[in-house]
Amino acid sequence: MGRRILVVDDNDDTRDALRELLRSWGHDVDVAADGCEAISLCLEQRPDVVLLDIRLPDLDGHDVARRMRSSPGGDARCIIALTGSDDADASAFDAYILKPAEPDVLRATIEGASRPAA
Secondary structure, X not given: OOOEXXXXXXOHHHHHHHHHHHHHOOOEEEEEOXXXXXXXXXXXXXXXXXXXXXXXXXXXXXXXXXXXXXXXXXXXXXXXXXXXXXXXXXXXXXXXXXXXXXXXXXXXXXXXXXXXXX
């Protein structure tokens, strides 16, 4: 069963490639290029899973994750850091994937993505 996924990355090629890959796996995918756009889309679309780059041009990915957590449904949302370095704060994310994301790792992480019921 497909999930609603939000991909947040300021790199056009990375964002587009992830969108196409995730759609080919049957997911409903929205994309954002920066933190402000991501927060807005999160409030509108209420994704099940967020793939979130840490280094964004406007807001730090950790701050974006905290804001998403505090939004309606945030406790049930799985937020996965997608980062070029091992700099994900464990308290802000459910998991992290190092770039470039291996498709098998990405798929397994998304399939295993769930938040415990509050």
